Amino acid sequence: MSFPRLNFLTIDRDNITKSLFPVVGLLLSFIVCGAILPFFNINPFSTYASIFGRAFGTMNGLSETIGAAVPSVIVAIGIVFVIRVGIFNLGAEGQVMFGALGAQIAAVAFGSAPAPVAILLTLLGGMAFGAFWAFIPAILRVTLKVNEIVVCIMLNQVAIYAIGFLVRKPLKDPNDFNAQAVIIPENAWMPQFIENTKIHFGLAIALALIVFIAWVIKRTVFGFRVNVVGASERTAVYAGIPAWRTILLTFVIGGAISGIAGANEVMGIAHRLQATVSGNYGWTGITVAMIAKNNPFMLIIVSVLYSALQVGGLVIQITQHVPMELANIVQAMTVLFVLSSDFLYGKYRQRIDGHAGQSAKPKGELV
Numbered sequence: 001m002s003f004p005r006l007n008f009l010t011i012d013r014d015n016i017t018k019s020l021f022p023v024v025g026l027l028l029s030f031i032v033c034g035a036i037l038p039f040f041n042i043n044p045f046s047t048y049a050s051i052f053g054r055a056f057g058t059m060n061g062l063s064e065t066i067g068a069a070v071p072s073v074i075v076a077i078g079i080v081f082v083i084r085v086g087i088f089n090l091g092a093e094g095q096v097m098f099g100a101l102g103a104q105i106a107a108v109a110f111g112s113a114p115a116p117v118a119i120l121l122t123l124l125g126g127m128a129f130g131a132f133w134a135f136i137p138a139i140l141r142v143t144l145k146v147n148e149i150v151v152c153i154m155l156n157q158v159a160i161y162a163i164g165f166l167v168r169k170p171l172k173d174p175n176d177f178n179a180q181a182v183i184i185p186e187n188a189w190m191p192q193f194i195e196n197t198k199i200h201f202g203l204a205i206a207l208a209l210i211v212f213i214a215w216v217i218k219r220t221v222f223g224f225r226v227n228v229v230g231a232s233e234r235t236a237v238y239a240g241i242p243a244w245r246t247i248l249l250t251f252v253i254g255g256a257i258s259g260i261a262g263a264n265e266v267m268g269i270a271h272r273l274q275a276t277v278s279g280n281y282g283w284t285g286i287t288v289a290m291i292a293k294n295n296p297f298m299l300i301i302v303s304v305l306y307s308a309l310q311v312g313g314l315v316i317q318i319t320q321h322v323p324m325e326l327a328n329i330v331q332a333m334t335v336l337f338v339l340s341s342d343f344l345y346g347k348y349r350q351r352i353d354g355h356a357g358q359s360a361k362p363k364g365e366l367v
Contacts, residue, residue: 021348022291022298025341026305029334036329042322051312059197061311067198067269068279068307069300071096071261073206075285076292076299078257081213083289085250086230091137091152093282094159095130095255099262101163102129103188104171104181104273107266111185118187123205123263130259131252133159138251142244148251156282164275171273181273190268202264209257210299226250258282291338302338309334 034044054061075092082089089095106125110118137151164179171181190200217223225246229236233243265277288306292298313327 021341021345022302022338025337025339025344026334029337032337033330033333037326040322040326042326047316047322050316052308053312055308055312059194063194063197063199064311065304065307066203068310069303070202070206070268071264071279071281072284072288072303072307073299074202074209074261074264075258075281076288076303077206077209077213078254079286079289080292080299081217081226081257082250082254084217084230085226085247086233087141087148087247087251089134089152089251089254089258090149090286091134091155091255091282092258092285093278093280094152094156095133095258096262096265096278096282097159097163098133099126099130099259100266100273100277101166101262102126102259103263103266104184105129107184107188108182111188113187115187118185119190119267122184122188122267123260126259126263126266127256128259130262131256134251134255134258135248138248138255141251142248163273163277167273167275173272179275180270183272184266188267189271190264192268198269200268202268205260205264207300209260210297213257222246222249258285261285287335291335293342305334306331 030048034048037044037047055065056062075096078095079089079092103122103126107118107122109125110121112118113121133155136155137146137148140146140151141148167181168179173180173182190202192200193203217226225236225241228239228241229243229246236243236246261281262277265279265281266273270277284306288299288302291306292302309331313322313324313331316322317324317327
């Protein structure tokens with residue numbers, strides 16, 4: 001029995017070189033930020049040691065880092081998938097929140113079922129609500145040609161206020177002073193890989209989604225249609241591919257994936273719907289997707305590093321007395337340098353291709 005070759009796992013010299021440029025950008029960002037910190041009477045070496053020591057040096061810190069990275073990875077997977085069809089999903093934040101809402105409702109409704117069934121139905125509830133919130137901008141895009149970016153940004157605000165209202169009024173836990181829903185039944189909780197940590201089954205879901213979406217893009221008819229529509233809607237229509245249906249379905253699938261991230265927070269972390277359940281993971285996922293480009297495995301590396309900066313940033317505020325604004329500057333500089341590495345890689349390729357073109361010319365040819 002022969003298995004299909006997984007092309008998305010193939011690594012060549014050019015891919016390795018391209019992958020090294022973000023690493024160089026990351027190192028440059030640390031150097032530049034390290035040069036800035038002494039002006040604020042802050043030791044850069046002890047600051048970086050505190051950041052990464054907190055993020056990876058203890059089980060509690062590692063748990064916090066992975067717990068923050070998992071929803072970012074999941075959202076980024078959905079963003080990358082939607083980008084393939086030629087549109088941009090800026091509504092991930094709202095889809096995460098509605099995914100959390102769907103998980104809360106499904107867990108309360110089906111929490112008495114056996115644990116595997118309750119977990120599956122709760123995840124499906126999160127996916128359904130996330131998909132519904134993505135369906136609105138998607139249907140407006142394909143029917144009325146309404147700009148999906150504007151609609152997504154507006155729906156993010158609607159989601160924030162809607163969830164805020166629900167956890168303060170109809171879904172509020174009557175026995176709790178805080179604005180949050182009731183705790184979901186334990187049968188719907190995400191199984192933990194390590195007890196009393198945030199390392200739970202959501203990590204396996206994120207890794208499985210990376211492989212699954214990469215397989216869909218590379219090895220399925222639907223993935224082929226997504227790529228053709230993303231390259232040119234007109235060409236897709238000429239080839240008999242229903243572009244509007246492909247865009248709609250891709251957008252909805254991306255929303256369902258973001259909904260899984262919301263369900264992950266309810267099932268694995270908070271165990272209830274909260275007004276702050278999204279944790280800005282929608283926006284973080286977009287940032288991660290932009291940095292990692294279309295490389296599914298870079299999503300993991302970028303998400304972990306970004307989460308480490310977030311977790312470590314909280315520590316250096318306390319231990320190094322670094323202001324929150326300065327910690328945010330370190331994060332922003334890191335993103336800026338890593339994103340600029342793509343521009344530098346383009347210049348590098350132009351130079352290499354130029355040299356190759358020159359060397360390929362026959363002797364005696366006029367320049």
